[in-house]
Amino acid sequence: MTIPLFQVDAFSDRPFSGNPAAVCILPQFPGDDWLRSLAAEMNLSETAFLVPQGVPQDVPQDHGYQLRWFTPVAEVDLCGHATLAAAHILWSEGFLPESAIARFMTRSGELTAENHQGWLELNFPSQAITAIQSQGDRQILEQIFGPNVAFMGEAGPDYFLELDSDQHLRQLQPDLIALAQLSCRGVIVTALSREPDLDFISRFFAPQLGIPEDPVTGSAHCSLTPYWGQRLGKTNLVAYQASERGGWLTLRHDSERVYIRGQAITVFRGELAHPPQ
Template sequence: MKGGDSDNSCALAELTEGIALYNQSVIHYLQCPVIMKQTIIQVDAFTAKPFAGNPAAVCVLSAPQDDIWMQNVALEMNLSETAFLLPQADGFNLRWFTPSVEVDLCGHATLASAHVLWSEGHLSPEKTAQFYTRSGLLTAQLQGEWIELNFPSKLTETATAPEELTKALGVKFKYVGKNNFAYLVEVESEAIARNLKPDFTLLETLSTKGVIVTSRADTGEYDFVSRFFAPKVGINEDPVTGSAHCCLAPYWSDRLGKNEFIAYQASARGGVVRVRHAGERVYLSGQAVTVLRGELC
């Protein structure tokens, strides 16, 4: 074979091999799942200023994700709750995850979710946000600088305090009630509620997900104060808890003889909740502010 023919044969072989490798790369690329960056936003709920209230991460999903992925994101965010929304024809599917488990109801992360929908342009301000959740249909409306949530009321029944609860809190109780969500404990004064230092190891052994501690407020600024402890779901103390106020609203409505309240959750971060009790529903109003915007890779 002449030298020129040999060179041409080698070149053709190299070209053929290159085309084959290119085709394999294209096929591999097409078979790989498309990785899209997912926006995630951190919001401080039940506050008008950053670094107060209760922080929640909110993820408006561009495509459905499985439970393991959502739980891993919640663990990575390491906040009391991370909310995941999936757009539907007439609203949004909404799920809430702590760093360790999925929960049935979360007030502050719902407030944060509504804030994100309006502030990020997913929903026009005059439209009601509709959320389909484990706790049924929940709605939110924008009212000036406040967001009003429509949640189910949660009654408590008088209960005997278990020894673990008495030892964990270490103070005198005025009342103890219970439902499938939490123990509700009224103590003698706001000072006692504020100064509690619970034994979280003992609280974690209780049958309920959490413990609400409450008292009348000492001043006229608020009607009642509260704190919420939930080590059983990975949250020693929640900064501001909308779902706890679904229990507090009917409780204080009976004791104070009215249906509208200004409440304060006396955690280290603190937060104000406007509460309106209306039979089987509780309307919770709060403010919210975006503090962080990022992307999940």
């Protein structure tokens, strides 16, 4: 049994930038221990596991896959860059025709991706921002990020902070040991951009998931897009995640959905020498 395995740089049009993800295509899901072990072996922020499933009868031109995401230490409910990487592999390796819509059945419901001449667009759920429930966590965040915080909230599984300047955001070096004590998936930190062709920038920290800083986090933009869209009075935005590798995203907010568009490039392709038994 041949199990194809790929590494893809998502939200980039050139290798060794953007956010790397592994993509593994399986005939069926093995046990969770095997999935976690392969994700730990790949040692990337996310590994995407795909299993083909039946094509819906009412949309025969579309193709469905079950999709799961694992960090080196845990399974997660939603991941943007690994979904972008998975869609890229399905089209670039000929698993899907470029005109097909890629449909993914996930823990977060059905997600879709479309190929617009090399620009891949993800259709993800919008995430509202609410008040932080844990006062203890709020105090930790205030201690870590100090007086530069302009807004603080909770975005689903993540904490969400706006800083008072993009300069403070770019220079940020938070205490990762303290961040790992928080009862959340990760911390989204964002700021308004001073650059005229860029609306906002962000960074994402998730040491509790084995990801000190994620290079480009598609799922974080499920809350960033409606937040900045409302602030700026715009439905279409351009964003940059200011990690060391960095990555660009074009975004659109429509009612309860966020459309995240980016590029991706394959870094290597191969097959597993020791597939699951």
